[in-house]
Every structure is written in C-alpha cells, then in structure tokens.
Amino acid sequence: xxxxxxxxxxxxxxxxxxxxxxxxxxxxxxxxxxxxxxxxxxxxxxxxxxxxxxxxxxxxxxxxxxxxxxxxxxxxxxxxxx
Amino acid sequence: xxxxxxxxxxxxxxxxxxxxxxxxxxxxxxxxxxxxxxxxxxxxxxxxxxxxxxxxxxxxxxxxxxxxxxxxxxxxxxxxxx
Numbered sequence: 001x002x003x004x005x006x007x008x009x010x011x012x013x014x015x016x017x018x019x020x021x022x023x024x025x026x027x028x029x030x031x032x033x034x035x036x037x038x039x040x041x042x043x044x045x046x047x048x049x050x051x052x053x054x055x056x057x058x059x060x061x062x063x064x065x066x067x068x069x070x071x072x073x074x075x076x077x078x079x080x081x082x
Numbered sequence: 083x084x085x086x087x088x089x090x091x092x093x094x095x096x097x098x099x100x101x102x103x104x105x106x107x108x109x110x111x112x113x114x115x116x117x118x119x120x121x122x123x124x125x126x127x128x129x130x131x132x133x134x135x136x137x138x139x140x141x142x143x144x145x146x147x148x149x150x151x152x153x154x155x156x157x158x159x160x161x162x163x164x
Contacts, residue, residue: 002118008125023126023149030148034141036084037129043090044105047119059116066112067105 003048004081005060009069010041044068053080085130086163087142091151092123126150135162 011017020038027035046063050056060078069076093099102120109117128145132138142160151158 010125010127026149027145032141032145032148034131035128035145036131039127041125041127043092043123043125045092045121045123046117049116049118059114063109063114063117066114067108 001050001052003050003053003056005046005048005056006079006081007044007046007060007064007068007076008041008079009044009064009074009076010039012073012075015073041074042068056080083132083134085132085135085138087128087130087138088161088163089126089128089142089146089150089158090123090161091126091146091156091158092121094155094157097155123156124150138162 017039019040023040024035024038027033027038044064046060048056048059050059057078057080060080064076064078065071099121101122105122106117106120109115109120128142130138130141132141139160139162142162146158146160147153
C-alpha cells in the first residue's frame with residue numbers, strides 16, 4: 001500500500017532563528033508590521049510503500065531521525081495522511 | 083489578540099524537485115528503500131497581532147503572496163492556529 005507522510009521539521013524553540021529574523025525584517029520593509037515573530041522550517045512529503053499505516057510511520061520516523069532532521073537543532077513531527 | 087499562522091509552501095506538483103531527488107538518493111544510501119518520492123518545501127510559523135482570526139489569515143496570506151512564496155514555482159496553504 002502507498003502512504004503519504006508529512007514531516008514538519010522546525011528549529012528548537014530556544015534557538016535563535018536568523019532566517020526568521022531576516023524574513024521578519026523583509027516583511028516590515030514591505031509594510032507588514034503586525035507580525036511579531038517568524039520561524040522557518042522544512043515541510044517534507046514522502047510517498048512510502050508499506051504494509052500498514054504504523055509501518056509507514058516507522059519508516060518516516062527513521063528517515064527523519066537518520067537524515068531529514070538535525071537532532072541537535074531541530075524537532076520534527078510525522079503525520080501519515082490517507 | 084495574538085494568533086499563530088502556519089504557512090506551508092511547497093513546489094508546484096508538475097515541477098521537478100531536485101532537492102527531493104537528492105534526499106531520495108541519500109535515504110536509499112542509508113538503506114531506506116521503501117520511499118518512492120520526496121518533496122521538500124518550507125514550513126513557516128508567524129506570530130501575528132490582529133483583531134480577528136480572519137484578519138490574521140489575511141495578514142498571513144499577504145505575507146505569503148508578497149514574500150514567503152514564489153508564485154511561479156510554489157503553492158502555499160495558510161492555517162490559523164488557536
């Protein structure tokens with residue numbers, strides 16, 4: 001069976017997000033000033049062949065742990081869709 | 083009031099995603115071979131000061147349209163949380 005996994009990878013809350021700060025400045029320059037904070041991460045969509053939803057979740061978690069997320073600076077959330 | 087907006091920015095479906103292909107190869111090298119496709123985008127979280135949920139959605143959409151997403155190559159989805 002084919003499953004779609006959505007993995008959200010975000011910088012850890014306590015870490016400074018320089019990319020986010022840069023975008024915040026850019027938005028202010030465009031006149032969008034009601035935004036207090038910006039945090040930027042990755043959204044990764046995997047198409048997985050697995051026997052069950054649980055197996056697909058396990059494969060996605062392994063991929064995130066081994067390659068997609070840097071455990072020192074990032075957290076990730078796995079969602080299996082469909 | 084303070085709202086949190088989540089903006090998912092993904093490459094358009096028909097476009098080749100070279101970054102995704104590179105990660106697909108990396109995962110195969112790690113022995114994770116049950117993944118058929120990888121698509122990589124951005125997950126952006128905005129903290130917005132607005133009078134209502136609709137106003138916050140409008141501000142997030144404006145930010146995405148003007149800066150956060152490249153309309154030629156990317157699509158975006160805005161979700162207001164809380």
